[in-house]
Amino acid sequence: MEELVKATVIVELKDGVLDPQGQAIQQLLVQRGYSQIEQVRVGKKVEFELSGVSVEQGRTMLAEVADKLLANPIIEQYRIELE
């Protein structure tokens, strides 16, 4: 049986980059009475299952995928978590 490598890539806006979606959610929540919510920032969590690769190969592959396709390097940062 082939073993699957499970990995998660978290993509977030870099510190200091405005998050209009987060601001919209924050304002909506304040309007609904959650005035203690000062800031909201939204990111993505992308889970992968990889077959036929080692953990290190998986990490290299997902760094490539994140650089090219998942994250916009101008405004976003990412991190890779492997199991």
Add this chain to the structure above:
Amino acid sequence: MEELVKATVIVELKDGVLDPQGQAIQQLLVQRGYSQIEQVRVGKKVEFELSGVSVEQGRTMLAEVADKLLANPIIEQYRIELE
């Protein structure tokens, strides 16, 4: 100085619920040569800063927010992580 409570809400599709967005990404990646990528599932990571609440009040508030506004309880599950 008032202390901020930082919290993260992770929203994911429940196990067994189809993820068309993840499938589209997976197929694109296979087409681009990443044939070892068997499955992709996409979730949200929402970071909050709360003021004037205790950690326990923050947890209660965010469970309410997640139930009402962030997650669709039919197809999604969430978890709250507080610092």
